[in-house]
Every structure is written in C-alpha cells, then in structure tokens.
Amino acid sequence: MPIIEAHSLSKHFKRFRRRPGLVGAVKDLWHRTYEVVRAVDGIDLSVERGEIIGYIGPNGAGKSTTIKMLTGILVPTAGSLAVQGLVPHKDRYRHVRTIGVVFGQRTQLWWDIAVIEAFNLLQKIYEIPRDEYRQRLKKFNQVLGLEDLLNIPVRKLSLGQRMRCDLAASLLHNPAILFLDEPTIGLDVAVKASIRDFIRETNRQQGTTVILTTHDLSDIEELCSRVIMIDAGKLIYDGGLRELKERVDIPRRLLVETIFPINASKMMLLLKDYRLGITALDPYRWELSFSKGRVNLPQLMQLLLDTLEVRDLELEEPAIEEIVRQIYDRGAPGDAR
Ligand SMILES: Nc1ncnc2c1ncn2[C@@H]1O[C@H](COP(=O)(O)OP(=O)(O)OP(=O)(O)O)[C@@H](O)[C@H]1O
Ligand SMILES: [Mg+2]
Structure with a gap:
C-alpha cells in the first residue's frame, strides 16, 4: 500500500x-x-x-x-x-x-x-x-x-x-x-x-x-x-x-583534444559518416555534439583514437539544470504519468 x-x-x-x-x-x-x-x-x-x-x-x-x-x-x-x-x-x-x-x-x-x-x-x-x-x-x-x-x-x-x-x-x-x-x-x-x-x-x-x-x-x-x-x-x-x-533531447558533447593541430577539412572528412555538430574551439580542441542514440559512441571514439593523436576525450552529459529549464520553458515532455 x-x-x-x-x-x-x-x-x-x-x-x-x-x-x-x-x-x-x-x-x-x-x-x-x-x-x-x-x-x-x-x-x-x-x-x-x-x-x-x-x-x-x-x-x-x-x-x-x-x-x-x-x-x-x-x-x-x-x-x-x-x-x-x-x-x-x-x-x-x-x-x-x-x-x-x-x-x-x-x-x-x-x-x-x-x-x-x-x-x-x-x-x-x-x-x-x-x-x-x-x-x-x-x-x-x-x-x-x-x-x-x-x-x-x-x-x-x-x-x-x-x-x-x-x-x-x-x-x-x-x-x-x-x-x-x-x-x-x-x-x-x-x-x-x-x-x-x-x-x-x-x-x-x-x-x-x-x-x-x-x-x-x-x-x-x-x-x-x-x-x-x-x-x-x-x-x-x-x-x-x-x-x-x-525524454528531453539535449545534445551530448564529446570534447576531443589532440596533441597536434588538426585543420577543419581533415576533421570534416574524417567524420563525414557521422551525424554530428562539429565545432573547432581551437586547432587542438574540438567539440562534437550529437543526440543520444543517433551516434554509435564507442565506434566514434575508436575512430578518433585510431586516426588522431588524442590527448584527451571528455563526454559531457547535459546538466539537469538545462533539462529542467527546457521543460519549464515549453511544458511537459509528453504526458505526466
Ligand atoms: N495563503 C495564500 N493565499 C493566497 N495565495 C497563496 C497562499 N499561499 C500560496 N499562494 C499562492 O499559491 C501559488 C503557489 O504557491 P507555493 O508557495 O505553493 O509555490 P512554490 O512552488 O512553493 O514556490 P517557491 O518555489 O517560490 O517556493 C502562488 O501563486 C502563491 O502566490
Ligand atoms: Mg515554496
């Protein structure tokens, strides 16, 4: 009860x-x-x-x-x-x-x-x-x-x-x-x-x-x-x-830091088969954003490790603040239980 x-x-x-x-x-x-x-x-x-x-x-x-x-x-x-x-x-x-x-x-x-x-x-x-x-x-x-x-x-x-x-x-x-x-x-x-x-x-x-x-x-x-x-x-x-x-689709972010600088066209070419947002923070640091479930993450990480001299990889989950703000702003994410 x-x-x-x-x-x-x-x-x-x-x-x-x-x-x-x-x-x-x-x-x-x-x-x-x-x-x-x-x-x-x-x-x-x-x-x-x-x-x-x-x-x-x-x-x-x-x-x-x-x-x-x-x-x-x-x-x-x-x-x-x-x-x-x-x-x-x-x-x-x-x-x-x-x-x-x-x-x-x-x-x-x-x-x-x-x-x-x-x-x-x-x-x-x-x-x-x-x-x-x-x-x-x-x-x-x-x-x-x-x-x-x-x-x-x-x-x-x-x-x-x-x-x-x-x-x-x-x-x-x-x-x-x-x-x-x-x-x-x-x-x-x-x-x-x-x-x-x-x-x-x-x-x-x-x-x-x-x-x-x-x-x-x-x-x-x-x-x-x-x-x-x-x-x-x-x-x-x-x-x-x-x-x-x-339930809330806020992009996850993968931060990639390399030992050597990478130019944008090389990065685009490398990742052309993935549905990613690609942002260069500087030539050594890249931010890849994607929806959960849209990208095979282990495969992507393997590709990066195999082809680039990676210094660091960091996966950022959306903060709960961000999720809640989105829900407050636009109402329920579907029906309440
Ligand atoms: N005694 C009262 N008389 C009249 N209106 C009231 C009274 N108590 C609360 N309210 C109103 O009821 C609504 C809900 O208030 P409540 O205090 O439950 O909100 P809350 O979710 O606890 O907010 P907060 O996060 O600011 O603490 C508000 O619009 C408030 O003005
Ligand atoms: Mg209160």
Whole structure:
C-alpha cells in the first residue's frame, strides 16, 4: 500500500483584488472582488515507503502548498488525500507523530531557548523513550556536528547551523516520512553535503520516506531516483531522473583534444559518416555534439583514437539544470504519468 496517496488533490486560494486609486478603494468598500489562485490543481500522487522524491517546479508552482496539505497545515479544497491511511488535516494529532517537517525558510525550533532545551522539549512532546532519545541525539551530534551548538539559543545560530539543528529536531521521534521544503537554501557547499549525507543515511538505515522540494538540482541528482515536477498547480512529470533526461533531447558533447593541430577539412572528412555538430574551439580542441542514440559512441571514439593523436576525450552529459529549464520553458515532455 502506498504511504502517500492523493487523487485530484487541489488547493484554491481566494485572493482579494484591489482596484487602483481612490475611486477603486471606495468601490472596494461596497463590493469586493476576488480572484481564485489555483495553487494546486488536481494532482494525483502515489508514493511508496522508502522512496526519496524530488518535488520540483518553478517559483509559485504549488510545491509548498502541496507539502502543507500533506503535513496537515492546509485543508485541501477538493480531492482525496491519505498519508499512512490518515487524512492529515483531520487526524492531525496522530499524523504529526509519524512525520518530520523542515521548512528551509523558517525554523520549527523555539527562538529564545538553547538548542538542547528545544530537543528536550520535543522528547517530552513526542514521548520519545529516554534511551532511544539519548542514542539518536548522540548519533545526530556526530553526523551533523551539533556538539558545539547545543547550548546556544536558536536565534543566535547561523543559517547553516540552524538548518542542521532543524533537521535533527525533525527526526528525533524517528518519523516514517520526512518533508523537506528547500532544506539546502542558502547553505554553503560543505553544509549542503553533510545534510545530503544525513538524509541519505536516514533513508537507508530507517527506511524513511523523503519528500524534498528544492531549486538546487544537485540535491535531486544526488538523492532522488524519482522526480515529480509541478507547474501552475499541475503535474507535468512523474518518473525516473534518468528517463527525464532521456525524454528531453539535449545534445551530448564529446570534447576531443589532440596533441597536434588538426585543420577543419581533415576533421570534416574524417567524420563525414557521422551525424554530428562539429565545432573547432581551437586547432587542438574540438567539440562534437550529437543526440543520444543517433551516434554509435564507442565506434566514434575508436575512430578518433585510431586516426588522431588524442590527448584527451571528455563526454559531457547535459546538466539537469538545462533539462529542467527546457521543460519549464515549453511544458511537459509528453504526458505526466
Ligand atoms: N495563503 C495564500 N493565499 C493566497 N495565495 C497563496 C497562499 N499561499 C500560496 N499562494 C499562492 O499559491 C501559488 C503557489 O504557491 P507555493 O508557495 O505553493 O509555490 P512554490 O512552488 O512553493 O514556490 P517557491 O518555489 O517560490 O517556493 C502562488 O501563486 C502563491 O502566490
Ligand atoms: Mg515554496
């Protein structure tokens, strides 16, 4: 049974529309007009236990709104939703005991008390057995390097320090599902790496299901095997990261560097049987671009190695940023699943 299941899930907001000028303001007093924002507009989701899902989309796509419905903070306008068999906003008390939530934009911890006191409070709230709590805290301290932070009030932590504490806090009660809304926003490379490692380890060791929204596509590349993409409230892709890359035809590039200079006509002649874009970067360096599946790559590389004095060969796969940009720009690459 899926751990998260949603059918035609929607959240529409009514937004008060202000009319301009004094006349408009007076008119607004008598008759208010509203516009409806379809933040989430009829999405189907099915997530299995133990998956790490990358939930992506442009600004305002509806990602945070979805997370808020899944965590029980917002009540859906329409559709059905079950998380571990519970309806999040109806069974809030039972629901929150089985989930962990981190919103990268703001902390879930108490601003004025020391980190360790916040953790201790969470232990009481979630009724975490003492031994379990001690063990987990010890492990989190090690993996996330919290030791020096525990006695500092939350408000005095830097962003990266706070994020590590927030992440630890969200996992103290060993939830089955972890919701992370932009957990790596604004963090430096080292902290990002430690947070990713921690998420990966938790998933592996505890079987924690993870739903992760991010604009940092290297988060996705490193953690997620499945990507769900939303745009203007609608799902536009749901599937594997590799399939996503394959569905979008962005050329791959082979960079060839030679020991001796090569002139263009020689290169053209050599490669005339291949469907390639050929660009000279300089007489020693050439860029060959081609669509995946159109060119027999081992054969091409063999030919280059046999006929030219090759110093270096480098294959560039399209970056996920490029793929996602193309999809955002022109809509879905085929039907969503
Ligand atoms: N409480 C609210 N009242 C009215 N409109 C809202 C409310 N919350 C969100 N919206 C609107 O719903 C849409 C989706 O917002 P949401 O925060 O879910 O986007 P997002 O995908 O998380 O974007 P971002 O990448 O910028 O975080 C936006 O147009 C936003 O303005
Ligand atoms: Mg958001």
